[in-house]
Amino acid sequence: MSAFMPVTRSTLHSPLWLVPFDDFARQVRTAGVQVRLERFDDRGGWVRLDDRVTRTPGGALAFPGLGRRAEPWAARPERHRALVTAPGYQALYPADDEPFSAALTGVEFLAHPWNDTHPPAVEVAPRLVRLLPATAHPYPPGTRTVHGVVRDATTGAPVVNALVEARGRTSRDGAPWHERTLSDTRGAFRLALRWEGERASEHAVEETFRLEATERPGRTGALAVHLPQDAERQHVIEIREQ
Template sequence: MSAFLPLARSTLYSPVWLVPFDDHARRVRAAGVDVRLERLDDADGWLPLDDRAVRTPSGSLAFPGLGRRAEPRAARPERHRALFAAAGYQPLYPADGHPFSAGLVGVEFLVHPYDDTHPPAAEVSPRLVRLLPSVSFPYPPATRTVHGVVVDAAGGAPVANALVEARGRTGQDLTPWHERTLSDARGAFRLALRWEGERAVEHAVEETFRVEAVERPGRTGSLLVHLPQGAERQHVIEIREQ
């Protein structure tokens, strides 16, 4: 972070640091990520801003100078949000450890006014923003995937932006694995299953995976996927109140 002065005095202070993270490759994504900034207006709702994100030496995306005012004492904190886009990915907006909700749009944060003599009201820490493979993600050849659609159990309507995931442990060393994706606007999903599923006996050919979908807390669904016979079929996950 050599481009930044100490937070209490820097005119380059950013009220948010966002780190795009490729959830499939398990690494920070350094390129090909676009970030749009919006501000919440009491009368007009979310308004697009022209502020451009700057990449820091540590790989974070920041907005230097956002919130700097000539008269900060006369201004109130304003709510902003950052919206991510990357080809082949969908952003997962809840922070790690927070409940998932398909209705979350962007990373929201407060921008506190400040100037050279009145430092920012709060320090910030980098926030990881996970990018999950979308339906169009270019998986490497031979990557095992399953596909399907997430729908509302009551009416059959597609559920967009649902979190679809599978978990398990490898057969040899019992290392935990976790694969996840998000459904698109039509409710469609495509989920990688790179690791071993459960087997009825040690050398059985059939592997079983539990695939779960979440729209929000209390609105979930799941099904069992059997491979290899279920590899080509379209799987339907029904979301209902739990």
């Protein structure tokens, strides 16, 4: 269980502020969210730390005290990463303005040395971490979903942590919609399609959705899904160099 920081304590010197955001429900979520902290050592590996994340009254997750040194001028910044988990979710680690890469498996940051008389060298802004529905996400009853697997087009191997998306616009007011998820360790995905797809005519029953999967820039795949006839089919999206 994460600690809760009283209002009287300061969190201004945390080198990381995380704001978990439920991408499906479109709201900040901290319930059930856990954060594991790791430090990159000189031997080139990540070492798990025992530092406990603190939940602030404002709904952020922080690590106050991380980087505190008796003589900060004699220390150097240390590279860390935070791994975020929550039941039924997978964390999307690239920030909204960064290209997606399945190889990014945590929020990486530098912890600059500081103490009470020598504040940190840089200011830290809150970092939004989007939580995407996982394959076992408990969708509300009646939510329309499609499922399948993401594979390498050449080897057939499952692609882990691939971003699977669908986009469109509603027919009534043209409002854009965007659904997304991540493939699991088996390459499997389950994507909600709450909004309407493309129709050949106003009264057509069939809806067409274009699913896109991304491993990293330049390695993508796409697939057209037709509902309702493809609703129970296992869809295979093949990733290849573009």
